[in-house]
Amino acid sequence: MIRFDGRTAIVTGAGNGLGRSHALMLAARGCNVVVNDLGGSVSGEGASVSAAQAVVDEITAKGGKAMAHGANVTKADEVADMVETAIATFGAVDILVNNAGILRDKSFSKMTEEDFRLVLDVHLMGSMICTKAVWDHMKERNYGRIAMTSSSSGLYGNFGQSNYGAAKMGLVGLMNVLQIEGAKYDIRVNTLAPTAHTRMTEGLIPEAALELMTPESVSAGLVYLVSEDAPKRTILAAGAGGYAAAKIYETPGIYLKPEDQTPDKVAEHFERITAPEGQQELTDGSGQTLKFLAYAADHFGVKLG
Structure with a gap:
């Protein structure tokens, strides 16, 4: 059985949906979890730490260890504080799950430059900033497990998501390079390409199919990607109990x-x-x-x- 006793994970965007599911499953297997969530809307507006704290409360009620942090993943100083607080609280950061994201869907002709940049900032730059904040710490400890979150919209395309697709494919490129640079330090970098029923899929998928698309089925794949025996440089597609590897x-x-x-x-x-x-x-x-x-x-x- 895959366990994480003594390990600490930061999961971004963990107040709802897939991030919440990831955090709960990691905690259930013994991991200390930093539940990060800015607490904004799907489109990235507003902020509140209440969603993250609610997940922490769920974890601690079951005997697990967790803390909430409301860092905006696009702000390097806030992310640095989150990592420093995690190390001070739990002793180290072993795992980073880059899950935070927003949507600003529009056809390319109607999309503003602001909407394009903002989605890239949260998904791609946010993942880079969080990874940069833990990278040297992981190198010094000769251990790290990092998961990016891509999407079929990036791998294959989806109408109205040029900003989201560009960001999600960019994360595959980031994974490829970081796996090469981190290999000798046993830092393993992988990418999850999920499909699940979350706030981001409301109204996009027929109701009859939604019950099959559980966040937990996706988290099963994610938890393996950040385990001690994790693979390397793998794009794992997961959803509704289906699992596949996407390759270029x-x-x-x-x-x-x-x-x-x-x-x-x-x-x-x-x-x-x-x-x-x-x-x-x-x-x-x-x-x-x-x-x-x-x-x-x-x-x-x-x-x-």
Whole structure:
């Protein structure tokens, strides 16, 4: 059984929905939990620590240990205070769940720059700020588990969510780099791509389906992603009891000799370029460069390395 006795987790946006479910499940398995929530609306307006405190009360009533903190994840000084308070209270921060988020949905033609920036600030910059606040602490302790929260809107797209989709795909890029940089310190970084019935999905999903989409089914995946034996650099899709891994693959592609490196030849060979046979999951940015250099070197008879 996966346990977290002696571990401490910060869960952002944990006053409601998935964050609340994450916090309760971690606490039920022995984790000390910092329940962070600004207490605003789905669109990011207002603030109150009451939602976070209510979750803390649920945890402590069952014998768990928790504290509330109302830090705005976009404010570095408030996040720093949250991390310092967590360390002073529980001794360390072992786990960070970047869950806080808001929605400002509109078609791209109607979306304001303010709405675009605000959603990126909360989801992407907020996750970066919270991660930055615990990063060196985790490096010093040679242990850390960090979960980003992406979405199918970022991985695949969804009408009216250009701001949300851009932020959510940005978190996948952040995970990829941080997993490389944190590997030697046993800092494992993963991403959850959830679907559940929460405040953010009200009115979007038929009532008949809502009972199947429990936050707890998603939290089961999240809790594994931040466990001691967690995977690395994994995008785990979860919802309604379904679990899958989303991966980014690159096709083998082709090589065009110098005289054929023209837009016309790219168009001519596009079917071969996009053919999926032999596609691979690359684990860092150099993989693509080395592949293309190998094609060119083979053409010119150049030895690499």
